[in-house]
Amino acid sequence: MLFLLILLLSLLAQFFLPWWSIAVVCFGVAFLRATRGGQAFLAGFLAIGVTWLGAALFWHLVTDGLLSTRVATMLTINSPWLLMAATVLVAGVVGGISALSGFYVRRVFA
């Protein structure tokens, strides 16, 4: 539930707002809906990870990986798939930690 809510809201936010809107969404949704810290972190991590994985995969395939391959070479990781993994990891960590902090803040008042 928490996962789905973050997924949908963050997707919507990211189409219009800067990337850091994911942190706001995770914080807010976890603040309102999370019940456990682990759950908050996991939902934030996975939901944001999925939104970035889906979109990165989409663009990678649509562009035949031309640019992602070059960027991977530039960052000396040499594989666009590793680059995608790094992308998802960054998204997940931001999502997870912001959701967790939303939940913790809520607990102060609870």
Next chain:
Amino acid sequence: MKWVRAILATLLTLALVYALNRTFGIVPALGPFLSPYEGFWRSGSDDDFTSEELTLAGLKAPVQVRFDSLRVPHIFAQNDHDLYFAQGYLTAKDRLWQMEFMTHAAAGRLSELIGDQTLEMDRYQRRIGMVASARKSLEKMQADPQSKAVMNAYTAGVNAYIDQLSPRDYPFEYKLLHYAPEPWTTLKIALLLKMLAQDMTGYSDDLRMTNNLRKYGPGVVKDLFPNYPFREEPIVPAGTPTNFTPLPIPPTPAEFMAGVASHTLERQKPENLGSNNWAITGARTANGYPLLASDPHLNLSLPSIWHVVQLHAPGINTYGVIIPGAPGVGIGFNERIAWGMTNVGADVLDWYEIRFKDQKRQEYWHDNQWKPVRRVVEKINVKGGETLLDTVLYTHHGPVAYLPNEEPLRSGNTPTGHALRWTAHDTQNELKTLILVNRAANYQDFRKALTTWAAPAFNFVFADARNIAIVSNGLFPLKWQEQGKFLLDGSNPAHDWHGWIPMDQVPQVLNPQRGFVSSANQTPVSPKDYPYYLGSSFAGYERSARINQRLAAMTQATPDSFRLMQMDNYSFVPRNVLPTMLKLLDQPALSEKQQKVYQTLASWNYQFDADKTAPSLFEEWWQRLARAIWVDDFPQDKFKAPTRDRLVQMILAEPNARWYDDVTTPQKETLPLLVNRTFKQIADSLGTEGDQLKWGTAKNSNIRHMAQLPGFGEKLFSGGSANSINALNGSHGPSWRMVVQMGPQVQAWGVYPGGQSGNPGSRFYDNLLNDWQSGKLHQLLFLRSAMDRPSSTSVQWTLKQN
């Protein structure tokens, strides 16, 4: 406890977002960069390229743009304003980042984008007065109503593109470096023209030549550094009479020798910075009309140096290439004429030794009086907040690039305490030349258009249906013989530049007897046939000799003859010197391995082909030999070694010259000894046979991204050499190859290493690279009207005013 936990977690979130939202040195801002909703992932897409209608504020009437299969825009406008507006818009669409980056580099503003790594580069640009001279030029260009209108329309077009761009649509490099495009300005157009002048003429060897003079005296310098080479084929055929009354030449003042300058290096002209162009008369072509070819050689980079465009409006229909960011067509053709350019390489940059009154440096000595120094404070903003102030001192000669007590920048490119006098500081209206050349219908129009072209001086080749011509055109200071070959005396008015060679007296030739014209950066004209001194360090004669040899043999030339010529890998350098080098080898003393190398070289046909090993062996041997001869007498850091031409002459004709001896050793070296020693060195250092030795690999040619991003360039495997017509040498080479057949229906072919798009994720970023490497030319689609050959293009944009 709960509080602490909540605060810590929230702080962690904020810190994370903050850290990911900014750059750290070369690390990009990972949040926005990696986000597939705004970052680089989505920058690659350009497949949704379809016909469409765009509404653009600022247009006066609808504009049709037809894109061909190479994605070259063919712009059909109803008036000049809309024509240049659309060109600005479409160039920005393809090359916005490149345009802006180049102008930032020219203006000394790279540190704003990159940080303090580029600080010295920026300071150098400020010290040589780039922005100041661009401003002056801009004023001059804006004073002409036509140029002003063109610049304003183009600028408005670029800005129309920038204005509708949302951050997520920024070109890749903006996302990587985490900044946003700023509005385009007319000053940036002027900066691009100044950058061209800097690339072509911003070099000198005056300081090293002065050091040579101090060390060896005028006799040796005269012998080793002649004003006219031993072998030469001047652009104006020898014996061509002049038909003008020359201005009086300024008198040569008493000898002057500047003080020792503590600098190590000047910015020396890269060897064979150059280009080719040529044209042949209709009498010697298959279809009876002249043919013209042009291939400018530059430091190759991606995005491509050139943007291809066709411009059509009432009074103009022209096609060709231009540096993105500047309006019009630079090298190309129209329905009547074709033209191309090569660098002249005349001495248009001199240094004056400045004597300041005292350490305050508020006055300097000139014409027996103290004159005031003008101070200009340059502000260099560095990424991350810091702003650096740098004061540049100006004399009437020009800016004092470096002061005696300063550490030289860029490993000391410029003499300390010397003022720079440079034609790039003299304003003319080069843009006007392009505007008029693009519309020229005949040689008279063309010639007239050139009179406002100052810098960089170019050898402009020309052809129409009946005529061929070449003009070494630009602003040349009127000098006494050898003026500026050495550092000049900044206090003596006799050393100042004394006016200019009149524009109608520059070296030129129209329809010469021999039936062709050509240039490859060699001496424009023999001093026997020309009254003025232009300089003494032009490119070697080898490329021009090969061009002339082939043109002289042509009777039924076709465009393909020219295409093949542009790919010619032959070089006169080994032809002239290798047989002598081989003859000096002590053959019986060679080992089996050395014998094999000998055989490879002895059976070579002097073609620098990619799959041959002989070119690699020769180049290595020749460079080593030259170094072994000169390095003791003319150490590179402070002295200029004699040219290749002089060295060849010495090897062929002066077996006992003193220069063969290595003065750092007690024994006496001779030419045969050095030849044998260097030969054995290279033969013995060879690894096991392999592809590494093939010329295409050994010369290590590649084309890099303009910001040197790894992964954004390509390795090249190609023949050619600095002194072949196909002048690919390292990363320097033919940046555009064009062949034009004149006649009632002008036809043209061309290729360049790269593509129309500046987007590294686009197929059109480097789609022509392979064709360029293999020597293929594409027929250029030259449309007569918006309706011409409708099936030749598939995508059409209509730009409408709102």
